[in-house]
Every structure is written in structure tokens, then in C-alpha cells.
Amino acid sequence: xxxxxxxxxxxxxxxxxxxxxxxxxxxxxxxxxxxxxxxxxxxxxxxxxxxxxxxxxxxxxxxxxxxxxxxxxxxxxxxxxxxxxxxxxxxxxxxxxxxxxxxxxxxxxxxxxxxxxxxxxxxxxxxxxxxxxxxxxxxxxxxxxxxxxxxxxxxxxxxxxxxxxxxxxxxxxxxxxxxxxxxxxxxxxxxxxxxxxxxxxxxxxxxxxxxxxxxxxxxxxxxxxxxxxx
Amino acid sequence: xxxxxxxxxxxxxxxxxxxxxxxxxxxxxxxxxxxxxxxxxxxxxxxxxxxxxxxxxxxxxxxxxxxxxxxxxxxxxxxxxxxxxxxxxxxxxxxxxxxxxxxxxxxxxxxxxxxxxxxxxxxxxxxxxxxxxxxxxxxxxxxxxxxxxxxxxxxxxxxxxxxxxxxxxxxxxxxxxxxxxxxxxxxxxxxxxxxxxxxxxxxxxxxxxxxxxxxxxxxxxxxxxxxxxx
Numbered sequence: 528x529x530x531x532x533x534x535x536x537x538x539x540x541x542x543x544x545x546x547x548x549x550x551x552x553x554x555x556x557x558x559x560x561x562x563x564x565x566x567x568x569x570x571x572x573x574x575x576x577x578x579x580x581x582x583x584x585x586x587x588x589x590x591x592x593x594x595x596x597x598x599x600x601x602x603x604x605x606x607x608x609x610x611x612x613x614x615x616x617x618x619x620x621x622x623x624x625x626x627x628x629x630x631x632x633x634x635x636x637x638x639x640x641x642x643x644x645x646x647x648x649x650x651x652x653x654x655x656x657x658x659x660x661x662x663x664x665x666x667x668x669x670x671x672x673x674x675x676x677x678x679x680x681x682x683x684x685x686x687x688x689x690x691x692x693x694x695x696x697x698x699x700x701x702x703x704x705x706x707x708x709x710x711x712x713x714x715x716x717x718x719x720x721x722x723x724x725x726x727x728x729x730x731x732x733x734x735x736x737x738x739x740x741x742x743x744x745x746x747x748x749x750x751x752x753x754x755x756x757x
Numbered sequence: 758x759x760x761x762x763x764x765x766x767x768x769x770x771x772x773x774x775x776x777x778x779x780x781x782x783x784x785x786x787x788x789x790x791x792x793x794x795x796x797x798x799x800x801x802x803x804x805x806x807x808x809x810x811x812x813x814x815x816x817x818x819x820x821x822x823x824x825x826x827x828x829x830x831x832x833x834x835x836x837x838x839x840x841x842x843x844x845x846x847x848x849x850x851x852x853x854x855x856x857x858x859x860x861x862x863x864x865x866x867x868x869x870x871x872x873x874x875x876x877x878x879x880x881x882x883x884x885x886x887x888x889x890x891x892x893x894x895x896x897x898x899x900x901x902x903x904x905x906x907x908x909x910x911x912x913x914x915x916x917x918x919x920x921x922x923x924x925x926x927x928x929x930x931x932x933x934x935x936x937x938x939x940x941x942x943x944x945x946x947x948x949x950x951x952x953x954x955x956x957x958x959x960x961x962x963x964x965x966x967x968x969x970x971x972x973x974x975x976x977x978x979x980x981x982x983x984x985x986x987x
Contacts, residue, residue, distance in 0.1 A: 585846065585847045
């Protein structure tokens with residue numbers, strides 16, 4: 528049995544939940560607010576981050592990148608054509624490059640700022656750093672996003688999926704981060720039609736359904752968040 | 758032939774150089790100051806980060822984690838007992854967990870601050886953010902480091918190497934980051950004797966030699982930086 532410590536609007540947790548969904552692996556989700564640094568949580572995993580995955584007798588697996596590699600090693604071979612990593616070396620390099628692009632670069636330049644300022648700050652106390660969003664950070668993230676949506680559009684103009692012919696972790700990473708941004712009405716879909724079409728394909732996958740049902744207390748999603756024909 | 762875009766005092770570049778050294782893989786090192794965002798560099802790799810590795814017809818491989826996975830897949834099998842990742846699943850999980858601990862957590866809490874404030878700021882112009890070190894950041898990094906050195910000591914009291922019986926990426930990551938800190942005289946070895954003994958073992962490996970010969974212009978290393986019996 529797999530257990531996953533996650534936060535509903537942590538983009539990296541969403542990335543892992545999409546992967547588990549694509550692999551149809553049942554798991555026990557455990558919601559955590561990592562900034563509270565609960566001793567019971569830190570006793571399980573000294574990294575204290577979401578996502579952290581547990582399976583069998585393995586040590587805890589903290590972080591999106593380690594979890595993705597673990598799932599590929601432990602479960603990838605039995606997934607055959609649904610495997611989220613290509614089998615050839617060059618294909619794996621490109622899938623990892625683009626997975627990193629969204630899980631690290633897009634996160635640092637866009638989704639971290641929007642999610643932290645507009646969602647997490649609502650859940651933090653004043654002493655923890657909660658409060659009104661820093662609009663300078665929000666504006667910078669918005670400006671950066673346009674560049675990333677153009678990149679998605681350029682990739683998908685030349686390929687079936689972001690990293691090549693098949694669905695890979697790269698698509699899940701991009702969609703996970705964009706789903707958080709889209710909840711906030713901050714995804715500038717009008718910028719690039721090809722990027723929007725690709726996201727519509729992602730959104731209609733069964734693995735996406737649980738994400739579209741989630742809500743932030745006191746903050747309605749954008750009108751098209753759960754709309755498959757947005 | 759392998760080419761590696763790196764910076765001498767980028768801890769993640771040092772991590773990869775140690776791995777290439779352990780594998781005795783010849784490579785062409787290309788020194789880059791990524792903050793200059795040279796168009797020729799960004800044309801090669803849109804991520805614009807160090808380290809970025811190139812080999813054969815593969816796409817560029819940006820970032821420490823993707824490079825480590827690539828080297829394990831492309832060269833690990835032929836390294837036999839020198840392979841830097843265990844073969845069993847639980848061993849790989851633990852090696853990745855600790856590699857992440859140093860390449861991500863230690864970096865964010867310690868080495869990034871010390872290297873950025875005390876080395877990179879010397880190489881930046883005023884417009885790029887150069888200048889005197891922010892001593893609040895330096896002090897916070899120093900306080901965090903003590904906790905990490907205790908962790909190294911606890912791990913090595915129970916194991917031959919950080920992640921288990923054999924040398925892995927985890928040892929190279931920890932030593933790479935600590936080597937930058939040690940250059941600055943900021944490694945608090947007196948805190949933990951076991952951590953210091955482990956670092957002495959790492960420092961005496963042939964893969965370490967090129968690192969110990971490097972200098973920051975205008976900034977002498979700590980007296981024991983290159984001393985194997987420090």
C-alpha cells in the first residue's frame with residue numbers, strides 16, 4: 528500500500544497524484560500543512576516537505592524528483608505503454624529536462640509565487656507569515672507565465688506530447704503547476720491556443736478528476752477551472 | 758566525449774565533477790558565469806544553469822539531479838563496484854533521499870547563502886547585485902550548518918558511507934557543498950569529529966584533487982582547505 532503526504536494545492540503533490548492516477552495505483556492521501564512543522568510529521572520524514580511517499584519497507588521518499596524516479600523503477604516496467612518515462616536514453620533525458628523545467632523553473636518563476644501569495648498566505652497565521660498577497664510578486668509571476676505558455680505552445684506544435692510521442696512526467700508536471708494557477712484564474716490561456724488545447728487534453732484525463740473537485744476554503748475557483756470545454 | 762558547463766564554486770557543478778572523477782570519465786570543462794546570461798550559453802541550453810552536461814546526440818542535460826540519473830543509466834552499469842547508486846530499490850531510495858538532502862536542503866539552508874554572499878557577490882557588478890555580503894544571511898547559514906554537520910555525524914556513526922555500505926552520490930553531494938563552505942573557512946569541523954573524519958576520507962580521494970587546486974581571485978582559501986590532515 529502506498530501512502531502520500533501531500534497538500535491539495537502544492538503543485539508538486541499534484542504532480543505525484545497525477546502520476547499515481549495514470550498508473551492506477553491506489554494510495555492513502557494524508558493532507559499536511561508542512562509549514563506547521565508538526566513533530567509527528569517531522570518524525571516520519573526529517574525533510575518535512577510535501578510530497579513524501581511511503582511504500583512497503585522502503586525509507587520515506589521525499590520530493591517530486593525522487594518519487595518520480597522511484598515510481599519509474601518500482602512500477603514503470605509493469606505499466607508497458609502507459610509508462611511515464613520513455614525507454615530510450617535520449618527520450619529519458621528530454622523527459623527529465625522538461626519535467627525539471629516545470630517542477631523547478633516554472634515553480635520558481637511562476638507557480639510558487641502565485642500559490643504562496645494567493646493560497647498559502649490565507650492558511651498561515653500572521654506569525655507564520657500570512658496576510659495579504661505581495662502584489663509585486665504576483666505581477667512578476669504573471670509576466671513570467673506568458674513566456675512559459677509560449678514555450679508549451681512551441682513544444683506542442685512540434686510534438687504530440689511535451690517531451691515527444693508519448694505522455695510523460697513532463698506533461699504531468701506542466702499540468703499540475705498550471706492547474707494551481709488556473710484555479711486562481713491566473714492562467715493566460717488567450718496567450719497561446721496550442722497550449723490551451725494541450726491543457727484541455729490533460730484536464731479531460733481521469734487522473735485529473737480528483738484535482739478538479741478540490742476547493743480552497745473561502746476562495747472560489749475561476750469559472751472555467753473544472754470546465755473541460757473552457 | 759562529455760562536455761560540462763560549470764562554475765568552479767557552484768556546489769552542484771562540483772558534485773557532477775566529483776561523479777565524473779569517480780567514474781574516470783574524461784570531460785571538457787567549460788567555465789560559465791550563468792548570471793551573465795550570455796546569449797551563446799542560453800542558445801545551447803534554455804535553462805541557463807550550471808551544471809549542464811552534453812554527451813553525444815542526447816539533448817543537453819541541465820541540473821544536478823538529471824545529470825546524476827543520466828550518468829547512472831548511461832555509465833553506471835559498466836562501473837560495477839564503483840557505481841555511485843546501489844542496485845537494490847531501498848538502497849536507491851536512501852541514496853536519492855540523502856543526495857537530495859545535500860543538493861537541495863543543505864544548499865537552500867547553508868551553501869547557497871555562503872557561496873552567493875561571499876564568492877558570487879565578488880564576481881557580480883553592482884547592477885547584477887554584487888557588493889558586500891549580507892551578514893544576516895551568512896549568520897543564518899552558519900547556524901543551520903551546525904545542525905547539518907550533526908546529521909552527517911549521526912549517519913556516519915551507523916554506516917560506512919552516508920547512504921550505506923558503499924560510496925554513493927550522497928557522499929559526493931555532501932562533500933561538494935562542504936568543500937565550498939570549507940574554502941571560506943566556514944565549515945565548523947570542531948562541531949563533530951565523525952563528520953570531519955568522513956570529510957577527510959572524501960578529501961583524499963583522487964576525484965577531489967582538481968577542486969582543491971582551485972582559487973577564487975582575490976580570496977585566499979582557509980589554511981586547511983587543501984590540507985588532507987586538517
